[in-house]
Amino acid sequence: MNIVNKLTVRHMKLNKRRTLVTIIGVIISVAMITAVATLFVSFTDLMKRQEMKDNGEWHVLYKDVNKKQLEAIEKDDATKKVVLTRDAGYAPLKGGQNKSKPYLFIKQYNAQGFKQFPIELEKGRLPKAANEVVLSDRISTDGKVNFNIGDSITLDIGEREMKLPGQPIKKFGQNDPLQIENEKLTETFKKLTTKTYTVVGFIKLPKWEPTWAPGYTVIGYIDKSMIGASNKADAAVVLKKVNGSLYSHAKALAKKENIKSVKFNNELLRYYGVTSDPGLKRTLFSLTAVIMGVIIIGSVSLIYNAFAISVSERSRHLGMLSSVGATRRQKQNSVFFEGFIIGLISIPLGIIFGLAGIGVTFLFINSVIQDALGLDVNWRLTVTPYSILIACVVSIVTIFISTYLPARKASKISAIDAIRQTTDIKLTSKKVKTSKFVRKVFGFEAEVGLKNLKRNKRRYQATVFSLVISIVLFLAVSFFNANLKKSLVLSQENINFDIQVSVNGKMTKADEELFKSIAQLGDVTDTSEMRSIEGIAWIHKDSIAKELKTKDYQDQMKNGKYPYNIMVYEIDEQHLKAYAKSIGADYAQLINPKRVSGIVIDTISYQDMQAKKYVETKAIHAKVGQSIDLSLMDPNTEKTERFGEVTFAALTDQLPMGVSSSGLGNLNIIVSKQGMNQLLKKYTSDGISSLLYLKSKDPIKTQEAIEKIKPSNMYVYNVFRGRQQEEQMMLLMSVFTYGFIALMTAISVANILNTITTSISLRKREFAMLKSIGMTPKGFNKMIHYESIFYGIKSLLYGLPVSIVVMYLIYRSLMNSFSFGFSLPWLEIVYAILAVFIIVSIAMLYSSSKVKKENIIDSLKQESI
Structure with missing residues (x-):
């Protein structure tokens, strides 16, 4: 070990607090990378084993x-x-x-x-x-x-x-x-x-x-x-x-x-990351690139700030090395060597903490997931050589990138500038000039706080950068989680019941009594009874789904109208009231005996076989109050006969229990019993279906009980396994993505606290000077509050646009396999705005409370750092 490296190690030992903060920052970063890699590998391992348990291994x-x-x-x-x-x-x-x-x-x-x-x-x-x-x-x-x-x-x-x-x-x-x-x-x-x-x-x-x-x-x-x-x-x-x-x-x-x-066996192969679908391949690769980019940028930001602040603190030490003949290369290597020592300590510890954190998480959630969803396999900690290797390589590259710029900066520090410490703060009247508006509206303290930030732009920018990265991390992962759930819903059948019991034709009193008996079976937890009829409505081309306006569907148009298949569902009074309330519809309008009004499901999801995409789109572009004429086609004569008019009481994308999303060119309408009875007066077909939908604690046992008492014209359709698999996937994806959000939030908060705390610590001379010329504790606190506001506003001005760009990139990645509208997560954006100001304020107050205890003379001499 050469003399410069020995001095670096000695300086690290003498400045234990700064060294420890840097090590902790790198450990958090490495732990996050390890946890994300392990979480992904463990998730795919769980899904592989569950699929093999259900359908075999081939x-x-x-x-x-x-x-x-x-x-x-x-x-x-x-x-x-x-x-x-x-x-x-x-x-x-x-x-x-x-x-x-x-x-x-x-x-x-x-x-x-x-x-x-x-x-x-x-x-x-x-x-x-x-x-x-x-x-x-x-x-x-x-x-x-x-x-x-x-x-x-x-x-x-x-x-x-x-x-x-x-x-x-x-x-x-x-x-x-x-x-x-x-x-x-x-x-x-x-x-x-x-x-x-x-x-x-x-x-x-x-x-x-x-x-x-x-x-x-x-x-x-x-x-x-x-x-x-x-x-x-x-x-x-x-x-x-x-x-x-x-x-x-x-x-x-x-x-x-x-x-x-x-x-x-595509169901199993997809958990190996293997697919023959080029669209899905592009989705996986582009999503991986975006998410890994976000992780690496977050890690680089945390570690870079730690090393950048370290170099700022070591500026006098590096200047002394220059004064005794150290070359630029030696000073640069001094920073790289510090990064090597930090990495040697932090990477193994980070990997251990990352694995331990995920392992403990699995211990807590395994019983919950198994009890809730009936999984046959445990979520086990799966560690592969590749996941550890990826964590190590990404961490090493991250540390190198994080130390490169500070190392270059260190190599350029001259002995005089470093000892006098003039590199961080360079004053000109233009540089610290502030608007008169700030002083007039916010007062003298706000102006001083803004001048303080302008005096040392590098530290100010480092803090803002940390906040921007934190905002981007949180919003990107929240958006990813929400859209991943949406994609999963589109790719599933969206079944919201366990058992369907149906009777074709007219219901008898015996059938009605039997429905009541089935609804009262011991394991049944919820029921929904409905009737349905099918009709046709000619919808004007201005109102049809945009996908139907292509030339592929032009031959079905007549007089500028397209024939929609209409499914009209009558749901029982209890469920209709609750459903109407949840979507904000007027229940009184639905039961109006003079007019048939219905709730229209105006959003559909379907699989486009040609584009190989799952698509979510508007089934119809309509307004509340609009009406359509329902007709029935005679299959023998192909003539249509009008049997009723339905007014749109509400438009929604929410499906009631028992109703599934319709396909392109189809429309679901929910009406009351009164509305259905009015339509049935002119409905000449015998194609009326009476349906009972059940949710059960034990669907197999419930099905057996129904089979014992049902007549020959009643049919039982048990779909609980498909529904169970959908719920399993939804919950597991939620655990995966919310775990990811937790990790991102932790590293973001650590990043902000570390940056602001150290930045405040480095401004001891600055604060001591303000106190020495008469700034009161109240004025000092006011100045700190305004600085927090300036930090928050500046970070949001940069962070929100960057977040929107990253969210759109994620959206475009998903659009290789799915198709739905881009929408911003407004609630999460509000959370991010509030969190920024809360975290910055806490960090500033915590740091400034420590500075208040410092002796003014020692701080002015800056001998206590």
Whole structure:
């Protein structure tokens, strides 16, 4: 270690407070970078494990492969594991009591498949031969057909299909509910073969089985020896490495081996950061760039201020080095060496604190998340070499950038200027000139405070810069969180209920009583009863959605009007009152017997398949008080008949329970019972649907209870799994983004407090001089208050425009995969404005309270620093 570095270490030891403040600042910065990287890795790990728990682990699925093709897949360099799977078909369940589930659905796996897919064995064992099966426990509890281990069952296996005139035969799978229209089964069962199986065990209801599926799951066995030229199976592959090249590689392999179809597990792959969607790729890369840029700028700002202030304090020390012959390079290296020492201490501690903070957070939130959302996996602290390496590299680069400018400044300090300390404060009359308006309106203290800031622009600018960065960090992350939630809502089905019970046609008194009985079931927490009818309305081109004005939809226009499909919903009185109040609608207008008035859902979200975007747009551009004529089209004659007029009582984007967002060219209108009855007077169709929507603590148990008492014309649609997954994603994203906001806020506050406290500390001579010429404590406090106001105003003048630019960049990144309007987070902007003035005032008062205790003579001599 050379003499300059030894003197640097000695100076750091002598100035322990300043050194400690700098180390703490760097530790906070490194901890934040580590925490953000670890939080992201842990979040994706959680989502991977939950997806595997729900739907199994596989990456690529090759459809209908023969033995030769299977061997090629197994030998492929990218293949790690191969799961054989096949949907053997449906078999009628003889004696089944659930009319919505009249079938058994036979799915086959090989031995590897039982490991890769979530099959929970309840009793017995898994199949080991082609003639062995395990049955879902729901067959006995729900279907009321009892089987025992060792039973031999003979099944007529085939497929569900529907023949429509002039159209190809349509086949159905487990995701398609039983096809029923007007209480009649419209699908047919086509028998293909008969097989006999031995029952060797029972499994719990698989999570991949939709609750509306018409067949109970039966798991059978398949292996390589059972595959032939005509007896094919699907090959689900787990890859050795998951990266962006897997799409092209799998397609190339399929083409080479003449495999007709290849499918990708996009639900799982997205948590690896892999997608074939170019729009989504651009979204991910641009968002990552913006967020990482914000993090690095925040970190650089904190560390830079720490080192810049350090150099200001060390100016006399560096000047003394110059006076004894230190070169510019040696003085510059002195600052770099200080940065090296600080980094050597701070980076390991920052990584430890960052990991510890995230680990403790997970301990607290795991039980809450699992209880609230029924997650099957814990949120665990996941540390990868890459995340630690990224944290280290970003921290080292940040420290280097933060020390570079102060090091250059240090190298230029001359011995005379440093010892006299004339580099920080250079006075000219023009430089400290202030407006007469300031003194006239705010007084002498405000003028002195403003002159103080002008006298030392560098420290003033450093503080303002810190505040600007803090504002940008907070608003950017808040905006990111709000828009991420919005994007997630657009990409989900936006289901706000667990179970839908429906009756087609006219409701009888018995049906009404049954609805009441269902609503009173033990686990039901909320209900909403409604009726719905469908009609047509011709909307003028000036009022239609902007997306419908393109040439793709021009051929549907007639006389400058576009035909909208209108869904009119009647919701019960209790929910309608609450809904009207929440959106500010006049309930009295809705129940007016002389006029049909309704609440229009004027905002829709849908997936644009051509643009590959999720779009949020205005369904209709209308005003309150506007009316539309509803008509009904006769499918046989294609003639329309007017059956009513609806006036728009309110326009909203909020959906009541049970109503989902409609697609482009569709409109949802909510009316009262009185309004619906008026429309039904002229409604000649029998296409009236009566619906009951439920939320339940145990949707499966509630569904079973309904199935026991419902008649044949009543249908149950259980969607709680999809809704549960949506809620899980929303809450997890909230934890992720609010955790990020907490980290950003912490570093911002630390940054401001550190900068202002040290800046005030460096102005001891300045304050001592003011006191020596007669400034009173009251005047001193007044001056500090005005300085706080000036800091706040200046930082907001810069911070808010910069924040808006950053928010727009984030918005443009999201627009690669989504489409919705740009709106500023006004509430967060108000919070930021208040927070700036509160934090600055506290920091200034805290710092000045310490300065007040200083001896005037010592401060003027500046020997106490």
